[in-house]
Amino acid sequence: MRRYLKLLALAGVFTIVAAACNTGGDTVTTTTPPPTDGETTAAPELQRGGTLNMAMLSDDGITYDPQKEYYSVTWSVFRCCLLRTLMSYRGAAADEGGTEVLPDLAAEPPTVSADGLTWTFKIREGVTYAPPLQDVEITAQDFIRALEREFTPEAGAAYPFYYSIIEGTDAFNEGEADTISGLTAVDDKTLEVKLTTPAGDLPFRFAMPATAPIPEGVTDGHDEDYGRFLVASGPYMFQGADLLDFTAAPADQAPVAGFDPGRAHVLVRNPSWGEGESDPLRGEFAYADEINIAIGGTEEDAAAKIDNGELDYLIDGVHPADQVQRYRTTPDLQARIFIHPSDAVRYLSMNVASPPFDDVHVRRSINLATDKDGLRRLRPGGELAGEIAEHIMVPGVLGDLLADYAPYATANGQGDIEAAQAEMAQSKYDTNGDGSCEESPECNNVLAVTDEGDPYPDQAALLSENYAPLGITLDIKQFDRGTMYDKCNDPASHTTFCLAPGWGKDYANATTFAEPLFGNASLGPDSCCNYALVGATAEQLAEWGYDAPEVPSIEDKLAECNPLQGDEQTQCFAELDQLLMEEVVPWVPYLFDNNIDIVSENVLNYHFDQFAGLGAYEKFAIASAQA
Amino acid sequence: MATVTADPGISAPGPGGPGEASPQVVGRSLGQLFWRRFRRDRFALAGVVFLVIMILLALGAGFIADNIVHHGPNETFVRERLNDFGLPKGPDRAFWFGSDNAGRDVFVQILFGARTSLIIAFFATALSVSIGVLMGLVAGYYRGKVDTFVSRVIDVVMSLPVLLLAVGLAAACGLQPQGCLGGLIKPGLGLVAMVIGLFNWPYIARIVRGQVLSLREKEFIEAARSQGSGNLRIISREVLPNVAAPIIVYTTLIIPNNILFEAALSFLGIGLPPLTPAWGKMLDQAGATFTYAPWMMLYPGLFLFLTVLAFNLVGDGMRDALDPRTAR
Numbered sequence: 001m002r003r004y005l006k007l008l009a010l011a012g013v014f015t016i017v018a019a020a021c022n023t024g025g026d027t028v029t030t031t032t033p034p035p036t037d038g039e040t041t042a043a044p045e046l047q048r049g050g051t052l053n054m055a056m057l058s059d060d061g062i063t064y065d066p067q068k069e070y071y072s073v074t075w076s077v078f079r080c081c082l083l084r085t086l087m088s089y090r091g092a093a094a095d096e097g098g099t100e101v102l103p104d105l106a107a108e109p110p111t112v113s114a115d116g117l118t119w120t121f122k123i124r125e126g127v128t129y130a131p132p133l134q135d136v137e138i139t140a141q142d143f144i145r146a147l148e149r150e151f152t153p154e155a156g157a158a159y160p161f162y163y164s165i166i167e168g169t170d171a172f173n174e175g176e177a178d179t180i181s182g183l184t185a186v187d188d189k190t191l192e193v194k195l196t197t198p199a200g201d202l203p204f205r206f207a208m209p210a211t212a213p214i215p216e217g218v219t220d221g222h223d224e225d226y227g228r229f230l231v232a233s234g235p236y237m238f239q240g241a242d243l244l245d246f247t248a249a250p251a252d253q254a255p256v257a258g259f260d261p262g263r264a265h266v267l268v269r270n271p272s273w274g275e276g277e278s279d280p281l282r283g284e285f286a287y288a289d290e291i292n293i294a295i296g297g298t299e300e301d302a303a304a305k306i307d308n309g310e311l312d313y314l315i316d317g318v319h320p321a322d323q324v325q326r327y328r329t330t331p332d333l334q335a336r337i338f339i340h341p342s343d344a345v346r347y348l349s350m351n352v353a354s355p356p357f358d359d360v361h362v363r364r365s366i367n368l369a370t371d372k373d374g375l376r377r378l379r380p381g382g383e384l385a386g387e388i389a390e391h392i393m394v395p396g397v398l399g400d401l402l403a404d405y406a407p408y409a410t411a412n413g414q415g416d417i418e419a420a421q422a423e424m425a426q427s428k429y430d431t432n433g434d435g436s437c438e439e440s441p442e443c444n445n446v447l448a449v450t451d452e453g454d455p456y457p458d459q460a461a462l463l464s465e466n467y468a469p470l471g472i473t474l475d476i477k478q479f480d481r482g483t484m485y486d487k488c489n490d491p492a493s494h495t496t497f498c499l500a501p502g503w504g505k506d507y508a509n510a511t512t513f514a515e516p517l518f519g520n521a522s523l524g525p526d527s528c529c530n531y532a533l534v535g536a537t538a539e540q541l542a543e544w545g546y547d548a549p550e551v552p553s554i555e556d557k558l559a560e561c562n563p564l565q566g567d568e569q570t571q572c573f574a575e576l577d578q579l580l581m582e583e584v585v586p587w588v589p590y591l592f593d594n595n596i597d598i599v600s601e602n603v604l605n606y607h608f609d610q611f612a613g614l615g616a617y618e619k620f621a622i623a624s625a626q627a
Numbered sequence: 628m629a630t631v632t633a634d635p636g637i638s639a640p641g642p643g644g645p646g647e648a649s650p651q652v653v654g655r656s657l658g659q660l661f662w663r664r665f666r667r668d669r670f671a672l673a674g675v676v677f678l679v680i681m682i683l684l685a686l687g688a689g690f691i692a693d694n695i696v697h698h699g700p701n702e703t704f705v706r707e708r709l710n711d712f713g714l715p716k717g718p719d720r721a722f723w724f725g726s727d728n729a730g731r732d733v734f735v736q737i738l739f740g741a742r743t744s745l746i747i748a749f750f751a752t753a754l755s756v757s758i759g760v761l762m763g764l765v766a767g768y769y770r771g772k773v774d775t776f777v778s779r780v781i782d783v784v785m786s787l788p789v790l791l792l793a794v795g796l797a798a799a800c801g802l803q804p805q806g807c808l809g810g811l812i813k814p815g816l817g818l819v820a821m822v823i824g825l826f827n828w829p830y831i832a833r834i835v836r837g838q839v840l841s842l843r844e845k846e847f848i849e850a851a852r853s854q855g856s857g858n859l860r861i862i863s864r865e866v867l868p869n870v871a872a873p874i875i876v877y878t879t880l881i882i883p884n885n886i887l888f889e890a891a892l893s894f895l896g897i898g899l900p901p902l903t904p905a906w907g908k909m910l911d912q913a914g915a916t917f918t919y920a921p922w923m924m925l926y927p928g929l930f931l932f933l934t935v936l937a938f939n940l941v942g943d944g945m946r947d948a949l950d951p952r953t954a955r
Contacts, residue, residue, distance in 0.1 A: 299915075300915065300918070320915070320918075320919075321712050321713045321714050321919075322712075322714060322918060322919035324712055325710075325712040325714060328712070371705070373705075373706070374703065374705040374706070377705040377706065377709050377713050378703075378705060378709075378713065378728070378729060379713065380713060381712060381713060382709065382710065382711050382712040382713030382714070383711045383712070383713075384711075384712065385713075414706075450901075454728070454912075454915070455728065455729075457901055457902075458703070458728055458729035460901060460902070461701045461703055461729055461731075461901075461902055462703045462705065462729065464701070464902065465701070465702065465703060476900075476901040476902065477901075478901050
C-alpha cells in the first residue's frame with residue numbers, strides 16, 4: 001500500500017491498487033458523463049495496429065519487478081499487458097463487472113476443500129512465455145517459484161503478508177525450509193495451496209502481480225533488477241525482450257531496451273501470446289501494436305499534448321482543473337473524459353492517544369465541524385473529485401450496505417459549527433462548556449502534518465478556519481509526501497492530526513480497509529498504516545511517550561470479521577465501519593475519490609480498469625489504425 | 628573632530644566669483660544639501676512615494692482586511708469564489724484582484740505578503756548591515772592579520788552557494804517544530820530573516836573595509852589619535868560617521884535583494900510557516916494556474932517588481948545625492 005500511497009501523492013488522484021470482487025456494480029455510483037460509444041460497446045469492428053502514446057510524470061522507484069511493485073500504475077501495466085496471473089479481471093469498470101475475479105491462467109475457477117483450507121488451481125494448457133522463452137510452457141512450479149520469491153528476503157517483496165496464510169511461508173522465509181510446504185505442484189498443470197486459516201478472498205490474492213509465474217532461472221542474480229529482465233506472459237513484452245540471454249552469467253546479461261528508467265518504457269507485441277481461447281480476458285483486444293510510455297513533463301504539458309493529439313493518455317498525475325472543465329462543458333469533447341469511482345477514501349486521521357484527540361467528544365466535534373464539501377472543492381475537478389464520504393469503507397467494498405449511513409451528516413457536507421460546539425461542550429477540554437476548548441492548552445497549536453503539494457496546504461487553511469470556533473488552532477507542518485507519511489506513521493513523532501492521507505483497496509474486499517488501518521499489527525514505523533493508534537496497548541503507548549493509559553481498540557471485531565466469508569463478512573465489516581465512526585472515531589473521512597481520465601481523439605474504445613483504478617490499456621484502440 | 632563635510636560641490640560660487648564673498652552663499656546642513664539634491668531625482672521621489680504607500684498598506688493590512696474588504700488573508704471562500712470545477716473567479720467588485728485556488732482574496736494576500744516581505748527584508752538587511760559594518764570596520768581599521776582573517780572569512784562566505792545553503796538551513800530548521808540547534812533557531816519569519824541576513828553581509832563589509840582603509844590614513848584620524856583617543860572611540864566617533872553615506876546607500880540597495888531572496892525562498896516553499904502570506908509563495912502557486920487564473924501571477928508579480936524597483940530607484944537617488952561626483 002505504500003506504493004499506492006505514493007501514487008495518491010504523486011497524482012493526488014485516486015489510484016487504487018486493485019479492485020475486485022464485489023460484482024455489485026449497480027451499487028457503485030458513477031459520475032461518468034452520458035454514455036460514450038467507446039465505453040459501452042464491444043466495438044468488434046475495431047482494427048489492431050498503431051501506437052498508444054502514454055505518459056508518466058515520474059517513474060522514480062518503478063522497477064517492474066512483480067514482487068517489488070506495489071503501485072497502481074505498474075499494476076495497471078502488468079494486468080493489461082505484461083503479466084498474466086492465475087486469476088485476473090476483465091479490465092472494466094465496476095458496473096461492467098470489473099471487480100469480478102475471473103480465471104486467467106487458471107483453466108477454471110479454483111476448487112476449495114470443505115474446510116476452506118485447501119485450494120486447487122487447474123492451469124490452462126498450452127500457454128507459453130514471451131521470447132526468448134516462447135517454447136517454455138507455464139506450469140504449476142512457476143507459480144510456486146513466484147511465491148517463494150515473495151518470501152525470499154533478498155527479493156525485497158512488497159506485500160508478502162497477503163500470502164502468509166499459506167502453510168510453511170514462515171519457515172521458508174526464515175530459511176528453515178527449502179520450499180513452502182503449503183504449495184504443491186500436483187502435476188505440471190495443477191497447483192495445490194494449503195492455508196493455515198480459511199480465506200475466502202484467496203482468488204483475489206492470486207490476481208495480484210506478485211503471483212505471476214516466473215520461469216526457471218530468470219531471476220538468478222537479479223534480486224535487484226529483475227524488472228529489466230522481465231519475461232512476459234501477457235499480450236505485450238518490453239521491446240528487446242526477445243534478445244534476453246539467460247544462458248549467460250547474470251552479470252553479462254543485457255537488460256531489455258524497452259525499459260529505460262527515467263526516459264521511456266516501450267512495450268511491443270508478444271509474438272507467442274495466444275489470442276482468443278488461450279486468453280479469454282484480453283484475447284479479443286490488445287489493439288495497439290506498440291505502447292510507448294514517455295517519462296517526465298508536467299501535468300500542464302501532458303494536458304496540452306492530449307489536446308493536440310501528441311499524447312493519448314496520462315497514467316499518473318491529475319488533469320488540470322481547466323482542462324477538466326473544458327472537456328466536461330464542450331460538447332465535442334465530452335466523449336473523451338471519463339469519471340469513475342476509484343475505490344479510495346481520503347480522510348483526516350486523528351491520533352486517539354494524543355490530546356486533545358484522546359477525548360472522543362473532541363473527535364466527534366471535529367467530524368461535525370469539517371467542511372467536507374469545501375475540502376472536495378479544493379481538489380482538482382471540484383465537485384467531480386468524488387462523493388462526500390460519511391464513513392470509512394468505500395462503496396466498492398461494502399456495496400450499498402452503508403449507502404444511507406451518515407452519523408455526522410451536515411447540510412451539503414459543509415459542516416455544522418453549532419452541532420460541533422454542542423459536542424465539544426461535553427469534552428473534558430471545554431472546561432466552561434461554551435463549545436470551545438480554547439481555554440485548554442491542549443487545544444492550542446495542535447500538531448497537524450500535511451503534504452506540501454496542492455491542494456493540501458489550501459485544505460489545511462480551510463480546516464484551520466473550520467476548527468477556530470471550537471477553540472482548536474493547528475500548528476501545521478508541511479512535508480513532501482513521503483516524509484508526511486513517515487511522520488503520520490511514527491507514533492513517537494506524536495503527530496496529532498494527519499491531514500493528507502488516502503487509502504485505496506488492493507482488491508474489492510473490506511479486509512483491505514480494516515486490519516491495515518486500525519489493527520494493532522499495523523502500528524509503528526516498521527508497519528503501516530494505523531496512524532490513529534487505534535488498538536495500541538498500554539505498553540506501546542508508554543514506549544512511545546503517551547500519557548494516555550489506553551485507547552479504543554477494534555481487535556475483537558476484527559477477530560470476528562476476518563474468518564467470515566462473502567456477504568456475512570461484508571456485513572460484519574459494515575458493522576465495524578459503524579463502530580469506528582461512532583465509538584472509536586479515529587478519522588474524518590471526507591471523500592470517496594473519483595478517477596478522472598481524459599484521452600486524446602486518437603483513442604477509441606476507452607475502458608476503465610477497476611482493479612488498478614486506471615485505464616484498461618489493452619482495450620484502447622488507435623484511431624489512425626482503423627480502416 | 629567634526630564630520631568631514633568639505634565637498635567642492637556643496638555650494639555654487641556666487642556672482643562675485645571664486646574667492647569673493649557673496650551674500651547669496653547660504654550655509655546648509657548636510658541633510659538640507661542631501662534633500663536639495665535628492666528631490667531633483669523624480670524617479671527616486673516616485674520610489675519613495677510608492678514605498679511609503681506600500682509600508683502604510685502593509686501596516687494597515689489588518690485594518691483594511693477587517694474594515695474594508697471584511698475578510699482575512701487566509702479566509703477561504705470555497706463556494707463563493709470557486710466554480711464547480713474548483714477554478715477560482717477573477718477580479719470583481721468584491722475581490723479586486725480576484726481569488727486564488729482556495730478562494731482567498733488575492734488583494735488581501737498581497738497586503739499581508741507585503742508585510743511579510745518588508746519585515747523580512749528590513750530585519751535581514753539590518754542583520755546584514757550590522758555584521759557587515761562591524762566586520763568592515765574591524766578589518767579596515769586594524770589591517771594586518773585581522774584584516775587578512777576577516778577578508779578570508781568574507782571570501783569563504785561569498786564562495787558559498789548561498790541559495791542552496793539558505794534552502795538547506797531554512798528547511799532543516801523550518802520543518803521541525805522545535806527548530807534546530809537545540810531550539811535556538813525556531814521556524815518562522817525570524818528564521819528566514821536570519822538565513823538571508825547571515826549570507827548577505829560580506830558585500831557591505833567589503834565596501835566599508837575599503838572606505839575605512841582610506842579613512843584611517845586621514846589627518847583627522849591622526850589628530851584624534853594624537854589627542855589620546857582610543858581605537859574604539861576613533862572607530863565609533865570618527866570613522867563610522869564618515870562611512871555612513873555608503874552604508875545608507877548600500878542598505879537601500881540590499882533591501883530589494885533581500886526581498887527577492889525571500890521571494891525565492893518562499894517560491895521554493897522553504898522557511899515560512901504555512902498560512903503565512905508571501906509574494907514568492909503566491910507566485911509559486913500561480914505557476915500552475917496561469918492559463919486560467921493569470922491574476923494570481925499578475926498582481927503579486929507586479930507588486931514585487933514595483934517594490935524592488937522602488938527601492939533601487941531610491942537607492943540610486945540617495946547615492947547620487949550623497950556623492951555628487953557620481954551624479955548623472
